[in-house]
Structure formats: C-alpha cells, structure tokens
Amino acid sequence: MGLCLSFGSASPASAALPGPAISEVAAARGSTGPAPAAAPAGVGADAGADAPGAPVSAGFDPDAAADDGEVWLEGDGSEGDAGTGEVTVVEPAPVPDPKPEPKPERTWVQHRIVPGESGLDIAERYGVTVAELKRWNKGYGKNGQLYAGRSLKVHARLVPPPREKILVKVNKGDTWGKIAARHGVREKDLRAWNKSVPTKFKAGTALVVYTNPTVDDEAAAATPGALPQFNVPRGGYAIGAPNSGRLAGGVQLPDSEMYKLRRPENAYGTSHAVKVVLESIARYTRDAKPDMPLEIGDMSKQGGGRLRPHSSHRTGRDIDIRLPKVGDEIDWRAAWILVRSFIASGEVTYIFLDYSQQRQLHRAAKAAGATDKELEAAIQYPRGSRTNNGIVRHAKGHTVHIHVRVKCAEANDRCASD
C-alpha cells in the first residue's frame, strides 16, 4: 500500500514555450523549442527499499501493485516501508515518437550574471544546457563558479524579457519570504541580492529585487476567458528521475482559492511543474466552474528525495490531486475537465488513474464531446491496463486521486524523464 508508481516513458511531444522578444541585452525574437526525446526503457518503482531504479522488466502484475489510495487517509506514513511488500511494478515503456523535432532557431545574447544565480538558472532561462554555457564561455570560472556582474555569451533558444532591477521598500510586517513571494523570486536570491541588509530589517529599508516582468495583467484581463498569469520563481529543477532523484531550489505551490494544500510542506515542485500545475488548474477552474476547491496531495519536499509513502515524488514533477466530487460521488464531468486541462498544457508525461476508473472518465469525456482521436490520445481505456496508450495510464490504487507527472523542463539536461 501507499505507493506511487513510476513507469518508463518517452517524452516525444514538443514543448512550445512562449518566448517574448527582448533579451537581457540584445533585442531578439524568441523562438519555441521542442524537448529532446529521451526514452529510457523502463524503470521499476520500489516500494520502500532505498534502492531506486529497481530492475526493469516487462509486464505488470496488478496483484503485486500497491494501493496509493491510502495516501488520502491520514496515514501513519509507514506505508510502503521496507518489509511491507517490496513491489516492482513496471509498465512497458511507451514507444518513442520517431519523428525528428524541428530545430528551433537560436539567437546569441549576452547574459549579465545576477548575484546568487547558478549555471542551471541561466541555462533554463535561455533554453540551453550548462555544458553549452561552459563551451561558449572561457570565462565561466575554472571550477565552474560564476561571478555576479560578469557576462556570459549564450546561444539562446528562448529569449525571455529582460529582468528589471528595482528597489522595493519594506513594509511593516514584511519578511524576506513575503517580499520574495510578492515578486515571484526565491528567498535565497533576495537575500543574495541584499547582502548588506541585516537579516532583521526595519520597515522603510530598500531592497534590490531582480524581477521577471509579468505579462500585462490588464491586457490579459481584457480578453474574455483569458487565464491568469502566474509569476513562478525560477530556479526549481529536477535532478535525476522521479523515483530516485531530488529537487534543487524547490518552489512551493502558493496559497490559492483554486485548491487546498493538504500538506504545504510537501507541496514543492520544479519551477516548470509549478507553473504547469497552476496554469492547468486555472484552466480547470475556468472551464468546470467548480463549487469546491481542489484538494492537492503531495508534490515533493523542498529538497525532494524520498517522500514516504511514495516511491516517486522525488524531483518535484509529481503531484497528487483528489478527483473532484459532487456530494459523495466522484464528479466525472469535472474530473474529465481536470484531466483535459492538464493535457492541454502539452507538458504532462502521464496522468495515473486506476484502470477500473478509466471507463467512467472515458464516458464523461465522450459526453463532453471529445472526439475519438482525442479520446485515444488521452485515455488508455478501453485498450487494456497493460498497453502503452494514452496519457491517462493505469496505476493500481489511484482510484480517488490522479497522479500527474509533469515533463522535464526543456532546458534541464539533468532531469531524467521517466
């Protein structure tokens, strides 16, 4: 019991990131970039032994699978520990899409290093890899260190709008964390930018903030049905695979009227995953007009790693969401809108749902007007729980919640897809 399962995967789809036009220095057209397709053959989920990356085997034994539904009980946290059935559950890996991805156009830009910024921060900002940054820049410190104020040459795939350096005044009751959250930056970065400011500051103190400009809210609001924009701090990265890796710079899901966090201390994700989750849930909220907020289970701990009773949930890319209800029943109409909203992001690897529940989802999707083609792409049912079809995949015990796995951020070459 108490497992979250992890399966082999491929990530064939291309990820179109919006790329506004101006760089830090040079004005340039941003282009979209597809994700490289990585297709490991399949990775076992371990039930509790701290021996991740369990053996790869074909086939699936439903009886051996654990029940992840227990995650929704106020559990003892010991589920899935060694000795209670160490299970390896492996779905055959989906067949990777053989089509070559179109190569995105690139633009040379100069990046001025901001205090506290890491190579991975910069790489993700421009859709490149750390290895590439090192190749292009002899001045990348001998031991890989970066110096604030120096510039790096970047052959960028993505060109985000320039970051602005602004001064903000501390108000009464402000904390480092509150100010960081208000500006969509990490607290540790805010501190790094303001080394000369004492840890306990006074109201009226001015702090330096490097902000990523947000999309014009008024313009967004003027468009009917437009989704809200989320300013998610950068710097949260998956390192390794969902059931063996960790999370660097974890970004916490913010408080929201759209959902309730069951355990905020376990609600950390990658910057990319948090953005995908927020946007997808906003899309769901707009389209389903639910009476109740969603209930969010675990994502990852701040630094990722083992999060009992799950075997995955280690890199900030996995999130459990309780299926919406009407009264005591699952609201399949709303559940389909939720699933559809995540799929619409184009950034989801899998949505795990017990096969026994997929028929209901399938029916609701049909009733909502999904075409055969959409149904085929979205849901494994009715082709059998062992088949490599659809984004919605069987994982035993996922009967009252879905488990969404978000793709690796495109630029992060340290993230293993799985």
Ligand SMILES: [Zn+2]
């Ligand atoms: Zn899960």
